[in-house]
Amino acid sequence: MKGYLYLEQFRRSLAILKKNIRIYYSKGPVVIFGLLVPFFLFLSFYIGRNIPAQALLPGLLGMTAFFTATSVGPAIVPWEARAKTLERLISSPISIWAIFLGDVLSSFLFGVVVSVFPVVVGIFMGVEVTNLWILGLGIILGTFCFASFSILLSAYPPTDTPASVMMLSSMIKLPLVFISGIFIPIEELPDWGKTISSISPLTYFTDLARYSIQGNSYYPVELDLIVLSAFAILFLVTAVKIHERTMQKRL
Amino acid sequence: MEVSNLTKRFGELVAVDHISFQIKKGELFGFLGPNGAGKTTTIRMLTGVIKPDEGTASIFGYDILREGLRSRQFMGIVPEMANAYVDLSAWNNLMLIGELYGVPKKERQERATKLLKEFGLYERRRHLVKGFSRGMKQKLLLCMALINEPQILFLDEPTSGLDVGSQRLIRDMIRELNKSGITVFLTTHNMEEANQLCDRIAIINQGKIAAIDSPEKLRMRSSELQSIEVSFDKTIGKDELSKIQGVKGVKKIGDKMRLYVDEPSVVLDRLIDFARSKKLKVITLNTLAPTLEDVFLKLVKES
Numbered sequence: 289m290k291g292y293l294y295l296e297q298f299r300r301s302l303a304i305l306k307k308n309i310r311i312y313y314s315k316g317p318v319v320i321f322g323l324l325v326p327f328f329l330f331l332s333f334y335i336g337r338n339i340p341a342q343a344l345l346p347g348l349l350g351m352t353a354f355f356t357a358t359s360v361g362p363a364i365v366p367w368e369a370r371a372k373t374l375e376r377l378i379s380s381p382i383s384i385w386a387i388f389l390g391d392v393l394s395s396f397l398f399g400v401v402v403s404v405f406p407v408v409v410g411i412f413m414g415v416e417v418t419n420l421w422i423l424g425l426g427i428i429l430g431t432f433c434f435a436s437f438s439i440l441l442s443a444y445p446p447t448d449t450p451a452s453v454m455m456l457s458s459m460i461k462l463p464l465v466f467i468s469g470i471f472i473p474i475e476e477l478p479d480w481g482k483t484i485s486s487i488s489p490l491t492y493f494t495d496l497a498r499y500s501i502q503g504n505s506y507y508p509v510e511l512d513l514i515v516l517s518a519f520a521i522l523f524l525v526t527a528v529k530i531h532e533r534t535m536q537k538r539l
Numbered sequence: 540m541e542v543s544n545l546t547k548r549f550g551e552l553v554a555v556d557h558i559s560f561q562i563k564k565g566e567l568f569g570f571l572g573p574n575g576a577g578k579t580t581t582i583r584m585l586t587g588v589i590k591p592d593e594g595t596a597s598i599f600g601y602d603i604l605r606e607g608l609r610s611r612q613f614m615g616i617v618p619e620m621a622n623a624y625v626d627l628s629a630w631n632n633l634m635l636i637g638e639l640y641g642v643p644k645k646e647r648q649e650r651a652t653k654l655l656k657e658f659g660l661y662e663r664r665r666h667l668v669k670g671f672s673r674g675m676k677q678k679l680l681l682c683m684a685l686i687n688e689p690q691i692l693f694l695d696e697p698t699s700g701l702d703v704g705s706q707r708l709i710r711d712m713i714r715e716l717n718k719s720g721i722t723v724f725l726t727t728h729n730m731e732e733a734n735q736l737c738d739r740i741a742i743i744n745q746g747k748i749a750a751i752d753s754p755e756k757l758r759m760r761s762s763e764l765q766s767i768e769v770s771f772d773k774t775i776g777k778d779e780l781s782k783i784q785g786v787k788g789v790k791k792i793g794d795k796m797r798l799y800v801d802e803p804s805v806v807l808d809r810l811i812d813f814a815r816s817k818k819l820k821v822i823t824l825n826t827l828a829p830t831l832e833d834v835f836l837k838l839v840k841e842s
Contacts, residue, residue: 293608296641303638311626375621376683379586380639381611539588 297386304382304390305397312360312367313398323402326355329465345410346497347470349427352406354465354490357399357431361438362457364391365531369448369538384535385528392435392524399431415501422509423500429516430493436523437489443530446537469494474506489519540585540691540724544594547580554580556746557594562724564690567717569737570726573839577746578726579619582695585724586616598691612640615689617680619696619726625669629660629679632668633686640687647686654682658712674705681709691722698732710736730832740831742838749838757834764829764837765803769810770795772820779817783809795823 330351334344368374377387407423417423441457465471467481468490474482485491492512499505505512540562547555555577562568570578583589585596587607596603601610623632630651637647655661658678668676677697684692694713698706713736717723727733733740734754741751750757777789780796785806788799800806803826814821 300639300641303635306638307624307627307631307635310631311624371625372620372622373624375583375588375618376616376623376636377639379583379588379611379614379616379618379621380636381608381641382639383608536589539583 297383298389300380300382301386301390301393304377304387305393308360308364308391308394309397312364312394323356323359326351326465341410341413341415342502345406345415346494346501348406348410349403349497349501350468350470350490350494351465353399353403353427353431353493354434354461354468356402357395357434358438358441358457358461359395360398361391361395361435362441362453363450365439365442365538366448366450366453370450375539378535378539384532388439388524388528388531391439392432395435395438396432399435400427403427403431410501417501418503419500422496425513426493426496426500426516429513429520430489430496433489433493433516433520433523436520436527439531440523440527443527444534446534448538464488464490467491469498469506473498489516489523492516492519540596540598540722542585542594542596545581545584545591545596546593547577547584547589548592553746555584555591558743558746558748559594560741560748560751562722564722565717565720567713567723567725567736567738569733569740570724570743571728571730571733571740571835572726572743573728576743578728578743579695580746581743582618582693582724582726586614586618586693587611588618612687613690615684615687615692615721617677617684617692617694617697619699621680623668623676623679623683626667628665628667629655629671629682630664632679632683636683637686642687650686650688651682654685658682658708674701677701677705677709681712685716689721691724692716694723694725696726696728698727698729706732730830730835734831742835744839749841754831758829758831761829761834761837764833765800766827766829767798767800767803767806767810768792768795768823768825768827769798770822771814772822775817775819780813783813785809797827 330348365374368377407417411417441460442453447453467485468488469485470490474485474491474495477485492507492515495505495507496509496512499509542561543559544557545555545559546553546557558581570581572578580589584591585598585603587603587610590604598610599613603610624635627635633651633654634647637651642650652661655664658681660675660678660682663671663675668679671679681697697713698709701709710732713723713725725736737754739751739753740757742749750760752760775796777791777796780786780798781789783798783806785800785802786798787801790797790799798806798810807826
């Protein structure tokens with residue numbers, strides 16, 4: 289009976305997913321923060337340098353997965369609180385966890401779909417993917433982890449101003465890009481840099497991408513997968529708990 | 540629905556103060572009060588949007604706090620402060636709400652078609668809600684509230700800010716829905732709306748319930764507000780009329796005078812004698828039962 293109730297709630301999460309896809313993926317901030325910023329950031333770093341596509345792809349993939357999967361999540365709740373649609377959702381027979389699972393799933397789906405593009409383009413440019421399974425698993429785990437991270441970004445403070453949340457999330461997201469082995473491989477970082485990079489989930493995703501595309505990684509692959517999974521669960525559970533506590537202040 | 544000691548505080552302010560009442564299945568129950576009386580806060584607690592600080596309520600036997608999901612499954616809600624998704628079409632709004640209530644796809648499509656046709660929105664079903672007028676949005680919110688075929692309908696100021704035609708349409712729909720067996724909980728500050736629609740009314744002021752009864756009994760309860768309205772061919776001062784025995788107060792309303800009395804039939808004879816003695820010609824003469832507005836103002840003042 290309880291299993292049926294969870295299944296029923298999961299189905300309602302899918303309704304939230306559909307709603308998010310229809311509404312949010314055409315919004316300006318999503319396009320700007322999700323696609324253009326990482327693209328130009330990446331171009332500005334690599335242009336004029338003689339780096340082979342094989343070495344370029346893991347970093348580009350890391351940026352794409354991270355920015356696309358975190359582009360929508362932080363803005364949804366403040367947007368809906370402001371548009372007075374959040375109250376309609378809360379008064380429906382759907383749990384708060386199911387609402388946020390729907391938000392995570394939509395970010396996850398967006399992240400996965402967009403992340404496939406650099407891989408396909410890379411393969412056309414002659415990049416050899418040495419372990420497609422691990423890459424696929426890494427993209428799935430990584431984007432789910434980043435999608436969960438995205439709803440954590442909007443959990444506190446409970447504001448109804450999307451711009452404030454987007455600014456705050458950019459302040460957290462941008463530094464993470466620089467410490468996660470995207471521009472400089474982890475093995476080339478100093479010891480303190482390695483320590484800092486180990487707290488970023490993006491590090492483990494980029495490491496998995498390097499393993500799948502270049503054939504070498506800093507951490508063991510199993511560790512990358514376990515840590516990404518652990519981060520995903522931690523972010524999701526923490527975000528739902530905080531949102532449950534702060535929801536009343538948004539309404 | 541059984542509400543027991545429901546209380547909500549916002550800082551120092553007690554928005555809803557230990558209110559208790561019951562609503563029978565199939566009843567059309569009105570919650571009448573001035574702005575800021577606690578009507579919307581009550582409806583938001585009952586529909587699970589905000590948590591009460593004290594007390595609870597049960598709907599069809601399900602506690603709103605412990606079994607919130609189950610209790611909300613029976614509800615249809617037209618909130619005052621919430622919106623439809625303006626970036627979705629009317630159709631997609633209905634599909635979303637249908638899915639959130641677990642209505643199977645075929646059924647929600649059939650119901651959406653029927654509801655949109657009934658409310659005159661079917662031709663606009665593919666249009667984004669952002670292009671809808673206020674009246675159309677309100678009709679859509681009502682469609683959204685009905686997509687799950689609720690057993691109890693919560694309507695928070697459903698006709699507020701609408702034109703006369705839309706108000707009438709929505710009131711007629713509420714009556715029809717109630718006739719079909721749906722219990723209705725309606726908040727309004729419109730006396731006439733409450734009078735026309737409700738089986739029973741609770742008058743709420745400053746978070747407390749001042750009275751609960753049928754509109755007719757509420758009027759009867761305030762017999763001291765009975766009055767006689769009269770106009771003569773000449774102007775007569777309030778002072779002269781107030782000297783008639785049994786007249787408790789006189790108020791000038793337009794070109795008429797309203798005399799507040801306990802026993803209209805007795806005072807009526809004296810009023811005719813008064814007119815004869817002053818050689819006045821009576822133009823209009825009516826006895827009036829207190830309006831709901833009179834009762835409401837009296838109860839609000841007392842509370």
